[in-house]
Amino acid sequence: MLLLIKLVSRAGGWYLPITIDEYDVRTIDDDGGVDDDDKDGAKQGCQLDDDTKVDEDDESRPIVSPTLPNAAVRAQHELSHGVFAPWCDSCVVGRGQDDHHKTATVTDTVDKRRRISFDYFFARQSQGEPQVAILAMIDNRTQYSNCTVVEKKGAYPDVVRFCLRFLEELGLNENDKILLHSDDESSTKQLTKQLVEQVHVQASRTTTVSDSKGSNGLVERHIKTVEGQLRCHLHSLASHNLSLSSSSQAFTWFVRHVAWLLNRFHVSQKDKQTAWQRLTGETYSSPLLLFAENVFCYNKTALRGPKLASRWSSGMWLGRHSLSNGHVCFVPSEGCVRVFRTVRRVPLTDRWNQTSLDSIAVNPFRPAIAKDATKSQLHRDFSSGSHSVQESPKVPKEQPSSSGVPVKRYTPEMFWVFNTLVIQK
Ligand SMILES: [Zn+2]
Numbered sequence: 001m002l003l004l005i006k007l008v009s010r011a012g013g014w015y016l017p018i019t020i021d022e023y024d025v026r027t028i029d030d031d032g033g034v035d036d037d038d039k040d041g042a043k044q045g046c047q048l049d050d051d052t053k054v055d056e057d058d059e060s061r062p063i064v065s066p067t068l069p070n071a072a073v074r075a076q077h078e079l080s081h082g083v084f085a086p087w088c089d090s091c092v093v094g095r096g097q098d099d100h101h102k103t104a105t106v107t108d109t110v111d112k113r114r115r116i117s118f119d120y121f122f123a124r125q126s127q128g129e130p131q132v133a134i135l136a137m138i139d140n141r142t143q144y145s146n147c148t149v150v151e152k153k154g155a156y157p158d159v160v161r162f163c164l165r166f167l168e169e170l171g172l173n174e175n176d177k178i179l180l181h182s183d184d185e186s187s188t189k190q191l192t193k194q195l196v197e198q199v200h201v202q203a204s205r206t207t208t209v210s211d212s213k214g215s216n217g218l219v220e221r222h223i224k225t226v227e228g229q230l231r232c233h234l235h236s237l238a239s240h241n242l243s244l245s246s247s248s249q250a251f252t253w254f255v256r257h258v259a260w261l262l263n264r265f266h267v268s269q270k271d272k273q274t275a276w277q278r279l280t281g282e283t284y285s286s287p288l289l290l291f292a293e294n295v296f297c298y299n300k301t302a303l304r305g306p307k308l309a310s311r312w313s314s315g316m317w318l319g320r321h322s323l324s325n326g327h328v329c330f331v332p333s334e335g336c337v338r339v340f341r342t343v344r345r346v347p348l349t350d351r352w353n354q355t356s357l358d359s360i361a362v363n364p365f366r367p368a369i370a371k372d373a374t375k376s377q378l379h380r381d382f383s384s385g386s387h388s389v390q391e392s393p394k395v396p397k398e399q400p401s402s403s404g405v406p407v408k409r410y411t412p413e414m415f416w417v418f419n420t421l422v423i424q425k
Helices: 041-048 071-080 089-100 157-169 186-198 213-238 249-265 275-280 300-304 354-358 375-382 412-419
Strands: 008-010 013-015 114-123 132-139 145-150 177-182 202-207 293-298 312-320 327-331 336-340 343-345
Touching: 071 249, 089 213, 114 157, 114 186, 114 213, 132 157, 132 213, 145 157, 145 213, 145 249, 157 186, 177 186, 177 213, 186 202, 213 249, 249 275, 249 312, 293 327, 293 336, 312 336, 312 343
Parallel strands: 114 177, 177 202
Antiparallel strands: 008 013, 114 132, 132 145, 293 312, 293 343, 312 327, 327 336
Protein backbone atom coordinates (compact mmCIF):
# COMPACT_ATOMS: atom_id res chain seq x y z
CA MET A 1 0.00 0.00 0.00
CA LEU A 2 1.35 3.35 -1.03
CA LEU A 3 0.70 6.17 1.37
CA LEU A 4 1.06 9.67 0.00
CA ILE A 5 1.67 12.39 2.54
CA LYS A 6 1.63 16.00 1.44
CA LEU A 7 4.07 18.15 3.34
CA VAL A 8 4.10 21.91 3.42
CA SER A 9 7.18 24.10 3.50
CA ARG A 10 7.16 26.63 6.30
CA ALA A 11 9.81 28.66 8.13
CA GLY A 12 12.68 26.68 6.61
CA GLY A 13 11.30 23.18 7.34
CA TRP A 14 8.73 20.66 6.09
CA TYR A 15 5.61 20.05 8.14
CA LEU A 16 2.46 17.98 8.06
CA PRO A 17 -0.46 20.32 7.25
CA ILE A 18 -2.31 19.66 10.48
CA THR A 19 -4.15 22.40 12.31
CA ILE A 20 -3.92 21.96 16.02
CA ASP A 21 -6.94 23.76 17.23
CA GLU A 22 -7.36 23.97 20.95
CA TYR A 23 -10.87 25.34 20.42
CA ASP A 24 -11.77 22.74 17.85
CA VAL A 25 -15.51 22.93 18.38
CA ARG A 26 -16.86 23.47 14.91
CA THR A 27 -20.39 24.69 14.75
CA ILE A 28 -22.47 23.57 11.85
CA ASP A 29 -25.45 25.72 10.94
CA ASP A 30 -28.83 24.49 9.71
CA ASP A 31 -27.73 24.67 6.10
CA GLY A 32 -24.78 22.44 6.78
CA GLY A 33 -22.16 25.18 6.51
CA VAL A 34 -19.31 25.66 8.90
CA ASP A 35 -19.59 28.92 10.77
CA ASP A 36 -17.53 31.94 9.80
CA ASP A 37 -14.84 31.62 12.46
CA ASP A 38 -13.96 28.13 11.31
CA LYS A 39 -13.80 29.15 7.69
CA ASP A 40 -11.39 31.95 8.49
CA GLY A 41 -8.04 30.81 7.18
CA ALA A 42 -6.15 33.57 8.91
CA LYS A 43 -7.38 32.42 12.28
CA GLN A 44 -6.29 28.85 11.67
CA GLY A 45 -2.89 30.15 10.62
CA CYS A 46 -2.54 31.86 13.96
CA GLN A 47 -3.05 28.65 15.79
CA LEU A 48 -0.49 26.83 13.66
CA ASP A 49 2.46 29.00 14.40
CA ASP A 50 2.86 32.19 16.37
CA ASP A 51 5.52 33.51 14.02
CA THR A 52 3.63 32.72 10.84
CA LYS A 53 0.31 34.51 10.88
CA VAL A 54 -0.88 33.51 7.42
CA ASP A 55 0.15 31.11 4.73
CA GLU A 56 2.44 33.16 2.48
CA ASP A 57 1.50 31.13 -0.58
CA ASP A 58 -2.20 31.58 -0.07
CA GLU A 59 -3.26 35.11 -0.89
CA SER A 60 -6.97 34.43 -0.67
CA ARG A 61 -8.85 36.21 2.06
CA PRO A 62 -12.54 36.18 2.81
CA ILE A 63 -14.83 39.18 2.37
CA VAL A 64 -15.75 40.35 5.83
CA SER A 65 -19.04 38.86 6.87
CA PRO A 66 -21.44 41.45 8.35
CA THR A 67 -22.76 40.78 11.82
CA LEU A 68 -26.52 40.99 12.06
CA PRO A 69 -27.58 43.19 14.98
CA ASN A 70 -30.61 42.44 17.12
CA ALA A 71 -34.20 42.98 15.94
CA ALA A 72 -34.60 46.33 17.73
CA VAL A 73 -31.55 47.81 15.99
CA ARG A 74 -32.73 46.44 12.64
CA ALA A 75 -36.21 47.95 13.09
CA GLN A 76 -34.73 51.32 14.04
CA HIS A 77 -32.42 51.32 11.03
CA GLU A 78 -35.26 50.47 8.64
CA LEU A 79 -37.04 53.72 9.51
CA SER A 80 -34.48 55.87 7.72
CA HIS A 81 -31.57 53.79 6.30
CA GLY A 82 -29.71 57.01 7.13
CA VAL A 83 -26.32 55.45 7.79
CA PHE A 84 -25.14 52.72 5.43
CA ALA A 85 -25.43 49.34 7.16
CA PRO A 86 -23.48 46.43 5.59
CA TRP A 87 -25.90 43.89 7.11
CA CYS A 88 -28.99 45.63 5.61
CA ASP A 89 -30.10 44.15 2.28
CA SER A 90 -31.79 47.39 1.24
CA CYS A 91 -28.67 49.47 1.91
CA VAL A 92 -26.45 47.05 0.00
CA VAL A 93 -28.87 46.76 -2.91
CA GLY A 94 -29.62 50.49 -3.05
CA ARG A 95 -26.41 52.19 -2.05
CA GLY A 96 -23.67 49.58 -1.74
CA GLN A 97 -21.70 50.52 -4.81
CA ASP A 98 -21.83 54.21 -4.13
CA ASP A 99 -20.51 53.85 -0.61
CA HIS A 100 -17.44 51.92 -1.67
CA HIS A 101 -16.77 53.95 -4.74
CA LYS A 102 -14.15 56.57 -4.17
CA THR A 103 -15.36 59.76 -5.73
CA ALA A 104 -12.86 62.25 -6.95
CA THR A 105 -12.93 65.49 -5.06
CA VAL A 106 -14.75 67.92 -7.24
CA THR A 107 -13.77 71.48 -6.69
CA ASP A 108 -16.85 73.61 -6.55
CA THR A 109 -16.79 77.08 -7.99
CA VAL A 110 -14.59 79.61 -6.28
CA ASP A 111 -17.59 81.81 -5.56
CA LYS A 112 -18.10 81.58 -1.80
CA ARG A 113 -21.59 83.05 -1.76
CA ARG A 114 -24.41 80.88 -0.50
CA ARG A 115 -25.47 78.88 -3.51
CA ILE A 116 -28.64 76.90 -4.04
CA SER A 117 -28.29 74.53 -6.99
CA PHE A 118 -31.14 73.07 -9.02
CA ASP A 119 -31.22 70.21 -11.48
CA TYR A 120 -33.64 67.68 -12.91
CA PHE A 121 -33.19 63.95 -13.22
CA PHE A 122 -35.34 61.12 -14.53
CA ALA A 123 -36.21 57.89 -12.78
CA ARG A 124 -38.03 54.64 -13.41
CA GLN A 125 -37.75 51.12 -12.09
CA SER A 126 -38.11 49.09 -15.25
CA GLN A 127 -37.70 49.61 -18.97
CA GLY A 128 -41.45 49.42 -19.53
CA GLU A 129 -42.26 52.28 -17.20
CA PRO A 130 -42.41 55.91 -18.28
CA GLN A 131 -39.62 58.15 -17.01
CA VAL A 132 -40.61 60.39 -14.13
CA ALA A 133 -39.01 63.85 -13.92
CA ILE A 134 -37.70 64.79 -10.48
CA LEU A 135 -36.44 68.23 -9.49
CA ALA A 136 -33.59 68.27 -6.97
CA MET A 137 -32.19 71.25 -5.08
CA ILE A 138 -29.45 71.65 -2.50
CA ASP A 139 -27.94 74.42 -0.39
CA ASN A 140 -24.13 74.44 -0.52
CA ARG A 141 -23.75 75.78 3.02
CA THR A 142 -25.75 73.19 4.96
CA GLN A 143 -26.28 70.51 2.29
CA TYR A 144 -29.98 70.82 3.14
CA SER A 145 -31.83 69.54 0.10
CA ASN A 146 -35.18 68.63 -1.32
CA CYS A 147 -36.72 66.72 -4.21
CA THR A 148 -40.08 66.49 -5.84
CA VAL A 149 -41.63 64.66 -8.72
CA VAL A 150 -42.75 67.24 -11.29
CA GLU A 151 -45.31 67.03 -14.07
CA LYS A 152 -42.83 68.49 -16.51
CA LYS A 153 -39.56 70.35 -16.56
CA GLY A 154 -39.69 74.12 -16.33
CA ALA A 155 -41.25 76.86 -14.21
CA TYR A 156 -44.93 76.33 -13.56
CA PRO A 157 -46.69 77.69 -10.43
CA ASP A 158 -46.66 74.48 -8.34
CA VAL A 159 -42.99 73.93 -8.75
CA VAL A 160 -42.11 77.60 -8.21
CA ARG A 161 -44.06 77.52 -4.94
CA PHE A 162 -42.26 74.36 -3.91
CA CYS A 163 -38.86 75.98 -4.50
CA LEU A 164 -39.84 79.20 -2.69
CA ARG A 165 -40.92 77.09 0.21
CA PHE A 166 -37.56 75.32 0.20
CA LEU A 167 -35.79 78.68 0.34
CA GLU A 168 -38.04 79.61 3.25
CA GLU A 169 -37.07 76.43 5.08
CA LEU A 170 -33.44 77.50 4.86
CA GLY A 171 -34.34 80.40 7.16
CA LEU A 172 -32.97 83.07 4.84
CA ASN A 173 -33.68 86.66 5.78
CA GLU A 174 -33.88 89.73 3.63
CA ASN A 175 -30.23 90.67 4.11
CA ASP A 176 -29.02 87.33 2.87
CA LYS A 177 -27.52 87.18 -0.56
CA ILE A 178 -27.96 83.96 -2.41
CA LEU A 179 -27.03 82.61 -5.77
CA LEU A 180 -29.47 80.36 -7.56
CA HIS A 181 -27.47 78.00 -9.68
CA SER A 182 -28.50 75.76 -12.54
CA ASP A 183 -27.05 74.08 -15.56
CA ASP A 184 -27.31 75.51 -19.04
CA GLU A 185 -30.64 73.84 -19.82
CA SER A 186 -33.47 76.22 -20.61
CA SER A 187 -36.01 74.59 -18.24
CA THR A 188 -33.75 75.00 -15.21
CA LYS A 189 -32.69 78.50 -16.23
CA GLN A 190 -36.34 79.45 -16.61
CA LEU A 191 -37.03 78.17 -13.09
CA THR A 192 -34.19 80.07 -11.41
CA LYS A 193 -35.23 83.22 -13.30
CA GLN A 194 -38.75 82.98 -11.87
CA LEU A 195 -37.37 82.34 -8.38
CA VAL A 196 -35.08 85.36 -8.49
CA GLU A 197 -38.11 87.47 -9.35
CA GLN A 198 -40.25 86.11 -6.55
CA VAL A 199 -38.02 85.29 -3.61
CA HIS A 200 -37.86 87.78 -0.72
CA VAL A 201 -34.09 87.70 -0.29
CA GLN A 202 -31.46 89.32 -2.45
CA ALA A 203 -31.00 86.70 -5.08
CA SER A 204 -29.14 86.51 -8.30
CA ARG A 205 -28.65 83.56 -10.57
CA THR A 206 -25.92 81.87 -12.45
CA THR A 207 -25.66 78.96 -14.81
CA THR A 208 -23.00 76.40 -15.39
CA VAL A 209 -21.51 76.82 -18.80
CA SER A 210 -21.52 73.59 -20.71
CA ASP A 211 -17.74 73.14 -20.69
CA SER A 212 -17.35 73.28 -16.89
CA LYS A 213 -19.58 70.50 -15.69
CA GLY A 214 -17.83 70.22 -12.31
CA SER A 215 -19.21 73.49 -11.06
CA ASN A 216 -22.71 71.99 -10.91
CA GLY A 217 -21.13 69.04 -9.10
CA LEU A 218 -22.85 69.52 -5.75
CA VAL A 219 -26.35 68.92 -7.07
CA GLU A 220 -25.12 66.15 -9.36
CA ARG A 221 -23.58 64.31 -6.40
CA HIS A 222 -26.75 64.94 -4.44
CA ILE A 223 -28.82 63.33 -7.21
CA LYS A 224 -26.62 60.21 -7.03
CA THR A 225 -27.28 60.04 -3.28
CA VAL A 226 -31.03 60.47 -3.79
CA GLU A 227 -31.10 57.72 -6.42
CA GLY A 228 -29.32 55.38 -3.99
CA GLN A 229 -31.78 56.20 -1.21
CA LEU A 230 -34.76 55.68 -3.53
CA ARG A 231 -33.45 52.23 -4.52
CA CYS A 232 -32.79 51.41 -0.89
CA HIS A 233 -36.27 52.37 0.32
CA LEU A 234 -37.98 50.67 -2.63
CA HIS A 235 -36.19 47.47 -1.68
CA SER A 236 -37.27 47.99 1.89
CA LEU A 237 -40.91 48.36 0.76
CA ALA A 238 -40.62 45.19 -1.30
CA SER A 239 -39.55 43.33 1.85
CA HIS A 240 -43.08 44.04 3.14
CA ASN A 241 -44.55 42.77 -0.16
CA LEU A 242 -45.41 46.28 -1.33
CA SER A 243 -44.67 47.50 -4.82
CA LEU A 244 -44.65 51.08 -5.94
CA SER A 245 -44.76 52.08 -9.57
CA SER A 246 -42.70 55.18 -10.39
CA SER A 247 -45.61 56.58 -12.35
CA SER A 248 -48.09 56.21 -9.47
CA GLN A 249 -49.25 59.10 -7.32
CA ALA A 250 -47.97 57.27 -4.25
CA PHE A 251 -44.47 57.54 -5.72
CA THR A 252 -44.66 61.35 -5.52
CA TRP A 253 -45.17 61.08 -1.75
CA PHE A 254 -42.44 58.48 -1.53
CA VAL A 255 -39.88 60.79 -3.17
CA ARG A 256 -40.80 63.61 -0.79
CA HIS A 257 -40.44 61.31 2.21
CA VAL A 258 -37.07 59.96 1.10
CA ALA A 259 -35.81 63.55 0.61
CA TRP A 260 -37.12 64.45 4.06
CA LEU A 261 -35.30 61.48 5.63
CA LEU A 262 -32.11 62.30 3.79
CA ASN A 263 -31.94 65.73 5.43
CA ARG A 264 -32.50 64.42 8.90
CA PHE A 265 -30.73 61.07 9.02
CA HIS A 266 -28.09 60.88 6.32
CA VAL A 267 -24.84 61.43 8.20
CA SER A 268 -21.96 62.95 6.24
CA GLN A 269 -18.70 61.03 6.55
CA LYS A 270 -16.85 64.35 6.61
CA ASP A 271 -18.27 66.04 9.69
CA LYS A 272 -20.51 63.27 11.07
CA GLN A 273 -23.50 65.59 10.89
CA THR A 274 -26.82 65.56 9.09
CA ALA A 275 -28.02 68.50 6.98
CA TRP A 276 -30.70 69.09 9.60
CA GLN A 277 -28.04 69.44 12.31
CA ARG A 278 -26.10 71.91 10.21
CA LEU A 279 -29.24 73.92 9.50
CA THR A 280 -30.82 73.93 12.95
CA GLY A 281 -28.03 72.92 15.32
CA GLU A 282 -30.30 70.18 16.63
CA THR A 283 -30.67 66.46 16.19
CA TYR A 284 -34.02 65.40 14.79
CA SER A 285 -35.64 63.20 17.40
CA SER A 286 -39.37 62.78 16.70
CA PRO A 287 -40.50 59.16 16.33
CA LEU A 288 -40.96 57.74 12.86
CA LEU A 289 -42.94 55.04 11.15
CA LEU A 290 -42.39 53.23 7.89
CA PHE A 291 -43.63 54.65 4.61
CA ALA A 292 -47.05 53.25 3.60
CA GLU A 293 -47.65 51.75 7.01
CA ASN A 294 -51.32 51.53 8.03
CA VAL A 295 -52.08 53.59 11.11
CA PHE A 296 -54.94 55.00 13.14
CA CYS A 297 -55.10 58.80 12.93
CA TYR A 298 -56.65 60.91 15.65
CA ASN A 299 -59.23 63.03 13.92
CA LYS A 300 -59.62 66.25 15.87
CA THR A 301 -62.30 67.58 13.55
CA ALA A 302 -64.52 64.72 14.77
CA LEU A 303 -64.75 66.59 18.09
CA ARG A 304 -67.18 68.93 16.37
CA GLY A 305 -69.33 66.03 15.21
CA PRO A 306 -71.67 63.65 17.04
CA LYS A 307 -70.40 62.59 20.45
CA LEU A 308 -70.46 58.90 19.71
CA ALA A 309 -68.83 59.16 16.29
CA SER A 310 -65.39 57.57 16.05
CA ARG A 311 -62.51 59.97 16.54
CA TRP A 312 -59.95 57.75 14.89
CA SER A 313 -59.68 57.17 11.15
CA SER A 314 -57.74 54.51 9.32
CA GLY A 315 -54.87 56.02 7.42
CA MET A 316 -51.64 55.28 5.65
CA TRP A 317 -48.48 56.98 6.93
CA LEU A 318 -46.63 58.89 4.21
CA GLY A 319 -44.10 60.78 6.30
CA ARG A 320 -43.86 63.85 8.46
CA HIS A 321 -44.66 67.37 7.44
CA SER A 322 -41.54 69.49 7.10
CA LEU A 323 -43.00 72.64 8.67
CA SER A 324 -45.47 71.40 11.27
CA ASN A 325 -43.76 68.03 11.92
CA GLY A 326 -47.26 66.48 11.88
CA HIS A 327 -47.94 63.03 10.46
CA VAL A 328 -48.85 63.15 6.77
CA CYS A 329 -51.41 60.40 6.19
CA PHE A 330 -53.55 59.27 3.32
CA VAL A 331 -57.12 58.67 4.50
CA PRO A 332 -58.67 56.08 2.14
CA SER A 333 -62.24 56.79 3.27
CA GLU A 334 -61.85 60.46 2.24
CA GLY A 335 -59.49 59.91 -0.68
CA CYS A 336 -57.24 62.73 0.50
CA VAL A 337 -54.01 63.30 2.37
CA ARG A 338 -54.13 65.16 5.66
CA VAL A 339 -51.80 66.10 8.48
CA PHE A 340 -52.46 64.62 11.93
CA ARG A 341 -50.83 65.34 15.24
CA THR A 342 -51.40 61.88 16.67
CA VAL A 343 -51.20 58.45 15.07
CA ARG A 344 -51.12 54.93 16.48
CA ARG A 345 -49.52 51.86 14.98
CA VAL A 346 -51.60 48.81 14.17
CA PRO A 347 -50.55 45.19 14.84
CA LEU A 348 -47.87 43.85 12.52
CA THR A 349 -50.29 41.56 10.71
CA ASP A 350 -52.46 44.54 9.63
CA ARG A 351 -49.64 46.92 8.82
CA TRP A 352 -49.34 46.64 5.03
CA ASN A 353 -51.98 46.89 2.34
CA GLN A 354 -51.13 47.09 -1.35
CA THR A 355 -54.71 47.97 -2.30
CA SER A 356 -54.71 51.09 -0.10
CA LEU A 357 -51.34 52.12 -1.50
CA ASP A 358 -52.61 51.72 -5.05
CA SER A 359 -55.70 53.76 -4.26
CA ILE A 360 -53.75 56.97 -3.63
CA ALA A 361 -54.91 59.26 -6.41
CA VAL A 362 -53.63 62.56 -5.02
CA ASN A 363 -50.14 64.03 -4.98
CA PRO A 364 -48.36 66.55 -2.74
CA PHE A 365 -49.34 69.43 -5.03
CA ARG A 366 -52.99 68.27 -5.02
CA PRO A 367 -53.50 66.50 -1.70
CA ALA A 368 -57.27 66.29 -2.00
CA ILE A 369 -59.43 65.06 -4.83
CA ALA A 370 -60.76 67.87 -7.00
CA LYS A 371 -64.28 68.08 -5.62
CA ASP A 372 -62.97 68.52 -2.08
CA ALA A 373 -60.16 70.86 -2.92
CA THR A 374 -61.93 74.16 -2.37
CA LYS A 375 -59.76 76.76 -0.75
CA SER A 376 -61.93 77.24 2.32
CA GLN A 377 -62.33 73.56 2.98
CA LEU A 378 -58.64 72.84 2.74
CA HIS A 379 -57.89 75.83 4.88
CA ARG A 380 -60.32 74.61 7.53
CA ASP A 381 -59.00 71.09 7.45
CA PHE A 382 -55.42 72.14 7.79
CA SER A 383 -55.93 74.79 10.43
CA SER A 384 -57.91 72.59 12.76
CA GLY A 385 -55.11 72.12 15.23
CA SER A 386 -53.49 69.15 13.56
CA HIS A 387 -50.46 71.31 12.78
CA SER A 388 -48.71 74.27 14.27
CA VAL A 389 -48.49 76.62 11.30
CA GLN A 390 -49.86 80.11 11.87
CA GLU A 391 -53.25 80.74 10.37
CA SER A 392 -52.82 84.48 9.72
CA PRO A 393 -49.15 85.25 9.35
CA LYS A 394 -48.02 88.84 9.50
CA VAL A 395 -47.12 90.12 6.09
CA PRO A 396 -44.16 92.48 6.39
CA LYS A 397 -44.45 95.86 4.74
CA GLU A 398 -42.36 96.67 1.73
CA GLN A 399 -39.14 98.31 2.90
CA PRO A 400 -36.08 99.35 0.99
CA SER A 401 -33.03 97.29 1.85
CA SER A 402 -29.87 98.90 3.18
CA SER A 403 -28.63 99.16 -0.39
CA GLY A 404 -31.73 101.15 -1.34
CA VAL A 405 -33.01 98.46 -3.68
CA PRO A 406 -36.51 97.26 -2.75
CA VAL A 407 -36.38 93.73 -1.36
CA LYS A 408 -38.74 91.18 -2.85
CA ARG A 409 -41.16 89.78 -0.32
CA TYR A 410 -43.82 87.16 -0.11
CA THR A 411 -47.22 88.37 -1.20
CA PRO A 412 -50.33 87.55 0.90
CA GLU A 413 -51.25 85.03 -1.76
CA MET A 414 -47.92 83.34 -1.30
CA PHE A 415 -48.45 83.25 2.46
CA TRP A 416 -51.69 81.47 1.88
CA VAL A 417 -49.79 78.99 -0.18
CA PHE A 418 -47.18 78.47 2.51
CA ASN A 419 -49.71 78.00 5.22
CA THR A 420 -52.33 75.90 3.62
CA LEU A 421 -51.28 74.16 0.48
CA VAL A 422 -47.82 73.77 1.80
CA ILE A 423 -49.05 71.91 4.83
CA GLN A 424 -50.41 69.35 2.50
CA LYS A 425 -46.98 68.72 1.09
ZN1 LIG B 1 -30.44 49.96 5.36
